[in-house]
Amino acid sequence: VVLVSGFLGGYLAYRKINELLRNIGRIPELRDGLHRAVNSQTHIIVEMNRKLGTLAEIHSLAQKMDAIKERVDESARIGID
16 A cells, blocks of 8 residues: 555656646746737737827817817808898
C-alpha cells in the first residue's frame, strides 16, 4: 500500500510539475495576447473619442448656425418693418 501511494504521489507531483512548466512556457503567448487586446481596446477608445469629438463639433456648429439664422431673421424683420 505504501509503495502504491508513494508511486501515485510521485506521479501526481510529476504531472503537476509538467503542467506548471507548460503554463510557464505559455506566458509569452499570454502576454502577447494581452498586449494585442490592450492595443485593440486603446485603438477603439481613441476612435470613439475622435467620433465623439466630431459629434461635439457638429453640435457646436449647429448652435452657431442657429444663432446666425436668428440674427438674419431679426435683420430681415427689421428691414421689412
